[in-house]
Each structure stands twice: as C-alpha cells, then as structure tokens.
Amino acid sequence: QKEVEQNSGPLSVPEGAIASLNCTYSDRGSQSFFWYRQYSGKSPELIMSIYSNGDKEDGRFTAQLNKASQYVSLLIRDSQPSDSATYLCAVTTSGTYKYIFGTGTRLKVLA
Amino acid sequence: GAGVSQSPSNKVTEKGKDVELRCDPISGHTALYWYRQSLGQGLEFLIYFQGNSAPDKSGLPSDRFSAERTGGSVSTLTIQRTQQEDSAVYLCASSRTTTGELFFGEGSRLTVL
Numbered sequence: 001q002k003e004v005e006q007n008s009g010p011l012s013v014p015e016g017a018i019a020s021l022n023c024t025y026s027d028r029g030s031q032s033f034f035w036y037r038q039y040s041g042k043s044p045e046l047i048m049s050i051y052s053n054g055d056k057e058d059g060r061f062t063a064q065l066n067k068a069s070q071y072v073s074l075l076i077r078d079s080q081p082s083d084s085a086t087y088l089c090a091v092t093t094s095g096t097y098k099y100i101f102g103t104g105t106r107l108k109v110l111a
Numbered sequence: 112g113a114g115v116s117q118s119p120s121n122k123v124t125e126k127g128k129d130v131e132l133r134c135d136p137i138s139g140h141t142a143l144y145w146y147r148q149s150l151g152q153g154l155e156f157l158i159y160f161q162g163n164s165a166p167d168k169s170g171l172p173s174d175r176f177s178a179e180r181t182g183g184s185v186s187t188l189t190i191q192r193t194q195q196e197d198s199a200v201y202l203c204a205s206s207r208t209t210t211g212e213l214f215f216g217e218g219s220r221l222t223v224l
Contacts, residue, residue, distance in 0.1 A: 032210045043202055043215040044154075088154070090213070097142060097161065097209035103153040 006089055006102035014110050019076040021105050023089030026070070031094040033065055033072045038086045038104065048074060079109045113137065115216035117203050123222045124193055132188045132219045136205030143186050144213070145178060146202040154202070160186060161209070193223045 003026045013019045021035075032051055036044035050056045050063040050072065062075040072091075076083055086104040116135040124130050136143050145157040156170040160180045171177070175193075180186040190197055200218040 034212065036215075043200075043218045046212055046214060049212050092210040094210060097159050097167070098156070099144070099213055101154045 004100045004102040006105045009106040010108045012108045013079050017079050019079045021074040021087050024071045025091045027093055029093045030091040032092040034090040035074045036088040081109045081111045084109045115205050117216035117219050121220045125224050127192050129191045132201050134186045134203030140205035140207050142206045142209050144204045145188050147199045149199045195223045198223045
C-alpha cells in the first residue's frame with residue numbers, strides 16, 4: 001500500500017515566523033512531489049512542485065526533497081494569517097497515473 | 112477560462128434522484144481525475160481518464176456511479192438514485208501528463224436530502 005503521511009496538526013506559528021510542514025512517503029519509486037493549499041470550503045490549489053533532490057524556492061515558499069530519506073517538506077517564510085489553511089502533500093510514481101495524497105496538515109498562523 | 116471548470120457549483124437533490132456533474136478540463140490536458148471529499152475528510156479517488164478511456168474505475172463507490180468523457184475533453188460524473196451518504200464535494204482535476212502538475216476545479220457540492 002503506497003502511502004503519504006502528514007501530521008494532521010494543527011501547527012500553530014506566530015505571524016512572521018517560518019512554518020515547516022513535513023511529509024513522508026513509502027514508495028521509493030515516487031517521482032513527482034506536490035504541495036497544495038486548501039482553504040476551508042475551497043478546492044486544493046497547487047503551490048509548489050518538485051521533482052529532484054534539493055530545494056526549490058518560489059517567493060515565500062521553499063520545497064525540500066530528500067529521496068534517500070523519503071520525505072518532502074514545505075517551508076513558509078514570514079508566515080501570514082492568510083496562510084492559515086490545510087496543506088496537502090501529493091506524490092506520483094513514474095509509469096503510473098495515480099496521485100497519492102496525504103490527509104493534510106492544518107496550519108494556523110496567529111496574528 | 113484557463114482553469115478547470117465544474118458545474119453546477121452547488122446541487123441540492125432529493126434522495127433517489129439522479130444527478131449529473133460536469134467537468135471541463137484545462138485545454139490540452141489529457142489526464143482527468145474525479146475525487147470526492149466529504150466534510151473534514153481527505154481526497155477520495157473515484158476515476159481516472161486518459162483521453163476518452165477510463166483505465167481505472169476502481170474508486171467508484173458503487174454501480175450507481177458512472178462517468179464518461181467525450182472528445183478527450185468534457186467529462187460527466189453521474190450518480191443514480193442518490194443516497195444521503197453521497198453528499199460531498201466532487202472535485203475534478205486535470206493534468207497534461209500523469210505525473211505532472213494536477214490542477215483542480217472549484218468543485219461541485221452535492222447535498223442529498
């Protein structure tokens with residue numbers, strides 16, 4: 001059973017701090033990795049994709065991938081109350097069509 | 112529009128009625144997915160289309176659920192004889208490839224009374 005694990009939270013951070021969200025996956029063949037943000041009552045919104053080991057930065061967001069340790073993380077710098085949402089991690093495996101989603105980590109940024 | 116379009120955004124129906132949900136993917140996206148999300152829950156995979164064919168229907172909860180895709184574009188998800196447990200948000204997503212970025216529509220919220 002291919003799995004993606006996330007801590008459900010809530011993860012509470014003060015405004016302006018760095019929020020660190022983590023995700024582990026079980027399938028060593030996983031090739032593509034994604035972070036989605038989902039506000040309450042809304043659909044998931046893609047915020048980052050990462051395909052190779054290392055860091056990828058986009059504005060206040062940095063995705064980190066470590067295939068040897070089978071984890072992917074998302075750092076949010078200068079967290080804002082508007083970042084409060086559930087963050088979903090998703091992975092795919094080369095040669096298949098399935099996107100395996102974690103159950104999400106709820107982030108609360110306190111003003 | 113540039114994104115995945117779903118309709119209706121909200122649907123309230125009576126138990127036993129049939130409903131049709133529509134998804135118009137991003138132009139050029141050959142892969143199309145349907146998911147279901149119940150309140151406070153994670154994403155439940157329903158069905159995947161590559162072009163017009165559906166290689167994987169394993170996620171459909173029962174034979175009351177069916178889906179089709181025509182012209183490699185628009186897809187409809189049909190739920191026959193709806194039950195209260197069918198109440199959920201039905202999300203459609205599309206991607207250019209099966210391992211590429213997956214983009215979601217706004218969803219169709221179904222309420223079965």
